Amino acid sequence: MSAAAQDDTLRHPRIAPGRIARRAYQVAIAHEAVQRNTLVILPTGMGKTVVALLVMAERLERKPGKVLLLAPTKPLVEQHARFFEEALVGVKVESFTGETPPEEREYAWRNADLICSTPQVIQNDLVSDRIDLKGVTLLLFDEAHRAVGNYAYVFIADAYRRQRMEGRVLAMTASPGAKAEKIRDVCEALGIEGVEVRTESDPDTAPYVQDTDVEWKEVAVPERLKVVAGLLRAIQDEKIALVRQAGGIPTYMRFVGKKVLLEAAAHLQARIRQGEGEQNPLLFKALSAQAAALKVGHALELAETQGVAALQTYLEKLASDESKAAKALLDDPRMHEVQRLLAESRSEHPKLRQVAILLRQQLKEKPDARIIVFTNYRDTSETLVAALKDVEGVRPARFVGQASRSESDRGMSQKAQGEMIERFKAGEHNVLVATSVAEEGLDIPQVDLVVFYEPVPSEIRAIQRRGRTGRKRAGRVVILITRETRDELSQKLSGIREGKMKKEIQVLRQFFKKVNASEESEDWKTAFVEGRPASEKSLDAFHTESHEAPKVVVVADHREFAGAVVRELSKAGIVVKPETLPAGDYVLSERVAVERKEAHDFARSLADGRLFSQARVLRDSYSTPIVVIEGDGILAPGFTAEAVYGALAALATGFRLSVLMTKDAAETARLLAAIARREQLGEQKALAVRGEKGAMTDDERLRFLVEGLPGVSAVLSRRLLERFGTIHDLVKASVEELMEVEGVGPVTARNVHAIVRTQYVGGPDR
Secondary structure: OOHHHHOOEOOEOOEOOOOOEOOHHHHHHHHHHHHOOEEEEOOOOOOHHHHHHHHHHHHHHHOOOEEEEEOOOHHHHHHHHHHHHHHEOOOOEEEEOOOOOHHHHHHHHHHOOEEEEOHHHHHHHHHOOOOOOOOEEEEEEEOHHHOOOOOHHHHHHHHHHHHOOOOEEEEEEOOOOOOHHHHHHHHHHHOOOEEEEOOOOOOOOHHHOOOEEEEEEEEOOOHHHHHHHHHHHHHHHHHHHHHHHOOOOOOOOOOOOHHHHHHHHHHHHHHHHOOHHHOOOHHHHHHHHHHHHHHHHHHHHHHHHOOHHHHHHHHHHHHOOOOHHHHHHHHOHHHHHHHHHHHHOOOOOHHHHHHHHHHHHHHHHOOOOOEEEEOOOHHHHHHHHHHHOOOOOOOEEEEOOOOOOEOOEOOOOHHHHHHHHHHHHHOOOOEEEEOHHHOOOOOOOOEOEEEEOOOOOOHHHHHHHHOOEOOOOOEEEEEEEEOOOHHHHHHHHHHHHHHHHHHHHHHHHHHHHHHHHOOOHHHHHHHHOOOOOOOOOOHHHHHHHHHHOOOEEEEEEHHHHHOHHHHHHHHOOEEEEEEOOOOOOEEOOOOEEEEEEEHHHHHHHHHOOHHHHHHHHHHHHOOEEEEEEEOOOOOOOOOOHHHHHHHHHHHHHHOOOEEEEEOOHHHHHHHHHHHHHHHHHOOOOOOOOOOOOOOOOHHHHHHHHHOOOOOOOHHHHHHHHHHHOOHHHHHHOOHHHHHOOOOOOHHHHHHHHHHOOOOOOOOOOO
C-alpha cells in the first residue's frame, strides 16, 4: 500500500481517537455532505460508513439534535449500531427493529443521540404520532437506491422535509441504478441537493483500491438438456401463440419474456373485467395459456442455466399446483417426455463441475481463503452445497433469505444469518452458497473469490456481488455463462446498464455542481425534474397548521399498516393508531367504522362468505358502518354482473351500510380523512343543513331556508345571514346590496332578488 494510504487517524471531538484511519477522499466527501443534502455513491468496501461517521460527528458537534440512521434490514441496523457505538464519543446509541416494543422505542427515542432503525418501524411510529422528526439534525439513508415508490424511505424523507426544513440528509449507495428517471426519483424523494461520486479509478481513491480480476467462463448446454429445452420451448411457443391470437401480445413483438407476459395478463384481465369475456371465451383460454407460458418459461431457464436437479425440483412443485394452467401443462405429452429424459439423465449441468474446479484451485493457492458462490435460485443453492461437500477442503454452507418456501425449504431468520456470518468469519465454513440476501449491506468479511453461478441482468446486483471481494486485498470474480442461453442476454444487459448508470451519475454530478454554484439554487428541484412544479409547502405554514389544528386520530387494524392508505392518511395530518380490530379496518369515531375492500378482493370475499359476515359484525358494532371499495375491476372473472351488483344491493338495503367507491389508496385516504375530521372536529366550514329536518336550532332553520334560494350554498347562506341579520332584511335587499356580500355575483344577486318577489301561482303539483 502506498504512503497515501497510510494517513494518520481521524481526529474529531466526537470520534474515538486512534480508531479510524484517515482517508482524504472520505474527508472531502464528508465536507461537501455537511454543507447540503447529499447522495454519496461509493463502491462497496470504500467506506461509506466512515463518511457517515464524519458527517454525523460534525452535525452532533455543531447542530443540536439527534441523528437518525435508516437501514433496510435488522442485521444491518445492528451492525451500524455496534460500529457507531464504538466509534463515537459521548453519544448514546439505540437500535430499533420490529422486535423492539413501541413503549421502549418511545422512551429510547427521547433519550438517545443516535437511533439506528429499519425504516418501517420509523414510518409506523410517525404515523401513530409516537415520535416526530423536528429534533433530528441529520437523517441518513443507507442503501438509498431503495427510495422509490412506496418504500418507507420516501415517506420518512417527505415527513422530515415538512417537519424540519433546516435538517440535513445524507444518502448512501454503491449503485443507484441505470435508469436516469430512477436516479432522479431517488434524488427528488430524498431532497438531494448534491452528489458525491467516487470510482475505483479516481485519483484520490486509487491508492486504496485493490485489484479485482473479473473472468467469464463459458460452458455448453449438455445434449440431453438441449433436447429438454427444445421440448419446453415448443410448448411455450404454442402458449404464446394463443395469447397473441387473443390480442394479448402485439404481433410485431418477437422476443416475449416474463415482463411481456405479465403485461399481457393485465391486458387480458382488464378486457374480461369490462365484460368482453362473455362474448369472447378465447380471452379466458388465453389467460390460462399466459399462466402456462410463464411456468414453462421458468422451466426452460432452469434447464438451460441451472441443470437437471433444479428442473426436477421445480416440476415436483408444479405437480402440487392445483391451477388449471399447471394441470394442463403437466398433461402435455411433451412434458411427459421431459420428465422421462430427466429421470434417465446421469449428468449434471457443467456449471456444477466448473464451480468445484474453481474452489479447489482457490483453496490450493490459499488454504485460508473465503469464497462466496452466488446463485439466483434457492433450489440450486441446495444442490451446490450437497455437491461441494464432496470437494476436498471445501466446507460449504447455504445462506438464504427469511422466507420459507415449504417444510423442506426453510428460510434463515436474521439471527441465523448473523450466526452463519460469524461462523464464516471464524473459518468453520469457508464457502457461502448464497442467494441475493448476501448482496446488500450485511457485514460479510473480505472474500478472495466470488463466483456468479449465472449472470444477473441488474447492474445494482452485479456491482454488489462484485463488491464482496477486492476490499483489503486483491480479489477475483468469475462469472459462469451458458452459451446460447438467457445467460448471455443477462450478461449483456448488466454491462449496458452499468455503463448507462455511470454516465447518468456523471451527468447528475455536473448538474448539481452548476445548481449549487448558481444564485438560483432554490429552484434546483423544479429544474431537475424537467419543469415539473416542486409544489413545496413552507415550513412556517406547516408548523402554523400543525400547532393550531387539534389532532384527528384514526384507529386502523394493524394489517392495514402494510398498505398505502395509512401512509396517505399520515401525509394528510391524521394520526393513525394500530390495533387489532374485531370489526372493520378503520374506526373514524365512536359511531363510524369502515371496512375497506380492494376491488379485486370484493368478489372473492363474496365467494368465500367473508363479505356478509364482515358486514354483519360491522353493522352490529357501529351505528354508521361504511364499506369502501377501492380500485377498478369489481366485475371479476368467474362472477356474473348480477351476482356482484346483487351483493352491493344487499349491503346497501339489507345491511343498511353505506357503500362508497374510490379509485385508489390516495382517494380512500382523502375520503377517510374527511369523514374523520367531520366526526371529530365538526366541519370547520359551513355545513349544508338541508335534509337535516329534525331538531334544529333557530340558526340552522334560518340557514336551511336561505339555502333554498337559487345559487346559495351553505357558505353563502351563512354570509348572507351575517350581513343582513334576518330573512326579512335579506328579502328587502337590493341587487347592489346583495352583491356586497363576498361570493355573491350579479347573476346570483339578480336571481335571489327576483325569486323573493315572484308571485306564487298555485294549482295542482306538476
